[in-house]
Amino acid sequence: MKLRVKVNKQVSRVELEGPEPTLTQLSTRVREAVLPSAGFSANTEFSLSLNGKEPLVDTGQTLSLCGVVSGDMISVILSCTDSSSTSSSSSSHQMHNISGVQCNTEQSPSGSGAGESGASSSYDSRESADDPETEEIKMEEGEEAVGSFIPHPMLCSEAEEGKVPHSLETLYQTAQCNSASDCLVLAVHVLLQETGFLPQGCDVRAGEMPSDWRATGGLYKLQYSHPHCENCLAQVVAVTMGQTLVVNATLKTSSAVENSRKLVLKPDVYVTKQWADENAGVAYRDLQKLSRVFKDYLAYPLIATAREALDLPALFGLATLPPELLLRIMRLLDVSSLLSLSTVCRHLHSVTQDVSLWKHLLHRDFRVNCQAEHRDTDWKELYKSRFKQRKALSRHRMRCHAFRPPVPIGPIPLPLFPPGIIGGEHDRRLAVPHNILPRPRYDPIGPFSDQEPPVGLPFGLRLPRPGGSRAPDPRRGFI
Incomplete structure (x- = not known):
């Protein structure tokens, strides 16, 4: 085991023999070799430490039990008198x-500068x-000259512009892609491996795609297995359809049960036009978005449905939370979201049937005094009846209220002429000493056009014509 020993800012290298060296051997080596080289005597009192503050107690244990591995820095803590001297x-x-x-x-x-130099x-x-x-x-x-350490992305969710994970870069160098869809299938393969899927095939090697992963006509076929879904085989089939790539994933849990998921991706969104370049960082973009979309809509739902079909507990998501936290989350939802959540799986459906949850929702939405109700009340049915009553009442109000025209905003425009003016000789005689407003409207055409209408005649009622149904004279027009 090779170690570095630091004494007053002086670092020395120490090599210990044997498969399991002990702390006693290291102390002896430091006393015999390291201290004399640093200017200390062999009788100097010291202690060893990993962090320079807490000393290691020597009980004859091995260095591995102390947490020391090859290449570590061991600090020597000296006594105060020895360090001052x-x-x-x-x-x-x-x-x-x-x-x-x-x-x-x-x-x-003084004349020669060679001696000084x-x-x-x-x-x-x-x-x-x-x-x-x-x-x-x-x-x-x-x-400092080298610069700060910038880690290389290990997952597609950590990839930035111009950088891709090492696994995707290795596949890109060995797969020899012929189109943008080929590059996208490589990224899908890496994402499936990140979620735990293991590729299956007769000649599958690490860092390489299976030999028959690409077929003619834009068809791709891959097979995987998952350790959390025993005796299950996942088959991924991707088909190029125009400008899109349709990914169909089927997980067979038994001879009769199959769980499938479908996802449509656009290669132009995640693969650049420089996909033929040898640099994988230039060929891909938005790998973080691709990782989020693919895992949320295809990979993880496929595993969850398969484990539910096998009657296995969930591994991730809301179903893994305890009922206490689930109830805290569900009481913040509206009823439509809560009913949608109950259709996800059996576990969530059983949690949404909690009595205290519907009692809380009834008081929150309808302000019902739950203490006045009976102890054996079905709170969910009571909520359902109250909800139906509110909906029927809202429909009744909509039918009762007729349509009202909108009220105009601003002043109402006045007509060009005063009301009752229809033209003619009668309408020109407006100069009345005792009345400035126009007289009542009536038809002035007839043999008695110069006469005034009799008193008490309703407005708008025409006087009888002597001619009966004779048509008026068209030559007598209006002004």
Whole structure:
């Protein structure tokens, strides 16, 4: 086992022999080899630690039991007296080296710059070789030059623009895609593997597609098995239809029960026009959206329906929550959403039949005093009857209320002429001393056109004509 031991910012490498080295062997090696190289005596009291704060208690246990693996950094914690004496000795040793360098520079002739440069270079070389702080500073500067660590996406849900998971990139390099639909089928294959499906076939290798996955005419066939659905075989058939790719997944749980899901995808949405390029990061886009749509609408519902058909408990979703949390969620829903949720599976249907849930909904929607009701009341049936009464009442109100024309907004426009004016000679005689308004409307055409209508004659009633049904004279027109 190879370890790194740090003593006062000085790092040394230690190699221990044997399959299971103990903490006692490491302490002995540090006392014999590491401490003398750092300027300490072999009798110095110390303790070992992984984080530099909490010491490891030596009870003869192995390093693996202490959580130490090959390549770890072991810190040596010294006593206060030893560390202070060592720091003073190291400072005096450093001053001695500096004074020695100054003496060498003073002894060198002032006219020759070679001696000064040689002394300074020798001092720099010794300082860089003996000072561990210089090495750490150089290592930190090297790390800053490299830049911050940017992780590579491991899943399609983590992929960003220009980056794809390693599994998809490997398939893309070996599959030799001929169209955008081929590239999309590769992504579907990776998404199925991410959800736990295992490809089945006689010659399926890791990082490669099955040999018969692609047929002529834009047809793709793949077979999988899932560890959470025992004795089940999933068959995925994808067909290219115009600008879309139709994915049909069928999971056979027995000879008579089959669960199928269908999903329509557009290759142009997830595959760029540079799909023929050798770089997989350029060929794909919006892999996060593809992962969300494919898993939510095809992969996970297929597993859930198969486990329900096999009478197995659910693995994910609302069905895995305890009834306490389910009731807290369901009491926030409206009735239509609650009824839709009850049709998902048997477990959710049984939870939606809870008595306290319908009692809460009845009080929330209809303000019914539940304490006044009988103890054996069927709250769901009572809610149903109240809901039907409210709906019938709303329909009755809609039938009773007739249609009312909209009220005009703004001032009502006035007519061009005052009411009762129909033209003719009679209508021109408006200058009446005692009445400024026009007289009642009547037909002035006839032999008695110059006479006034008799008093008490209703407005709009025409006077009898002597001619009977004789037509009026068309030559007497209106003005």
